[in-house]
Amino acid sequence: MKKLMIILVFTAGVILNLFSQNYIVKYQDFVSKDCDSATLIFNATEWIYKEYHTPSAAIVTINGAAVSADDFEFSEKLKTQKSPQYTLFSYHSLQANEYLKQLGGYVIQAPMNRLDWTISPDSTKTFGDYHCLMATADLCGVSVQVWFAPEIPVSCGPDRFWGLPGLIVSVKSDDGKIFLELLSLRKTENAPTKPQILKTFTKEQYWEMKKEGEAKLTREILSLNSESSKISVSIPPTTDHDKCLLE
Numbered sequence: 001m002k003k004l005m006i007i008l009v010f011t012a013g014v015i016l017n018l019f020s021q022n023y024i025v026k027y028q029d030f031v032s033k034d035c036d037s038a039t040l041i042f043n044a045t046e047w048i049y050k051e052y053h054t055p056s057a058a059i060v061t062i063n064g065a066a067v068s069a070d071d072f073e074f075s076e077k078l079k080t081q082k083s084p085q086y087t088l089f090s091y092h093s094l095q096a097n098e099y100l101k102q103l104g105g106y107v108i109q110a111p112m113n114r115l116d117w118t119i120s121p122d123s124t125k126t127f128g129d130y131h132c133l134m135a136t137a138d139l140c141g142v143s144v145q146v147w148f149a150p151e152i153p154v155s156c157g158p159d160r161f162w163g164l165p166g167l168i169v170s171v172k173s174d175d176g177k178i179f180l181e182l183l184s185l186r187k188t189e190n191a192p193t194k195p196q197i198l199k200t201f202t203k204e205q206y207w208e209m210k211k212e213g214e215a216k217l218t219r220e221i222l223s224l225n226s227e228s229s230k231i232s233v234s235i236p237p238t239t240d241h242d243k244c245l246l247e
Contacts, residue, residue, distance in 0.1 A: 114163035
């Protein structure tokens with residue numbers, strides 16, 4: 001018995017030391033058309049998830065309809081001009097119980113909020129070299145299914161999907177709006193550093209600023225009206241479901 005305890009303690013120490021190092025995961029996004037790649041840099045106590053986007057075309061919404069440059073008589077130069085690339089991130093620290101998420105030009109700061117996971121120990125699947133278990137959770141009324149690898153004993157995953165006894169390697173929602181899968185995993189010298197942000201906002205502040213910004217945009221567009229040309233603007237209101245999607 002004593003020998004067994006020594007082996008278990010030694011094994012736990014090896015695992016803990018292994019994942020105190022830094023690793024990088026690459027995910028494939030099967031849903032977003034403009035997400036070129038997604039990465040997760042992590043260790044045992046913190047992680048940062050980044051999405052790299054290249055919009056295919058500048059798209060605006062007019063009266064609830066998505067409209068692109070192809071719908072207007074623009075020059076060929078404007079039609080072929082690409083929108084600038086951009087990166088979105090979310091950062092988590094277990095030690096600080098801190099969560100940062102970038103939304104456009106704003107960064108929200110809040111305590112971490114774990115989803116209520118249900119693990120299905122009899123549901124197994126292999127992703128690469130990793131034997132994984134399935135877990136499900138409710139995300140704002142939508143069921144989400146993930147696969148996690150207990151042999152990678154960290155609680156992180158992409159964006160707000162974390163909090164299981166193993167790295168999350170796949171995420172899929174029942175509504176088809178989320179589908180991510182692990183492409184690769186390797187060690188890295190880069191630590192998951194907390195982004196240096198000059199100003200952060202609470203969730204409540206963000207939604208208030210969003211509301212004010214939309215009202216300002218509406219006023220500016222309506223000011224372009226003339227007797228010969230009338231422009232109407234319809235911006236969908238923020239719902240409780242929208243707010244729920246933030247961690």
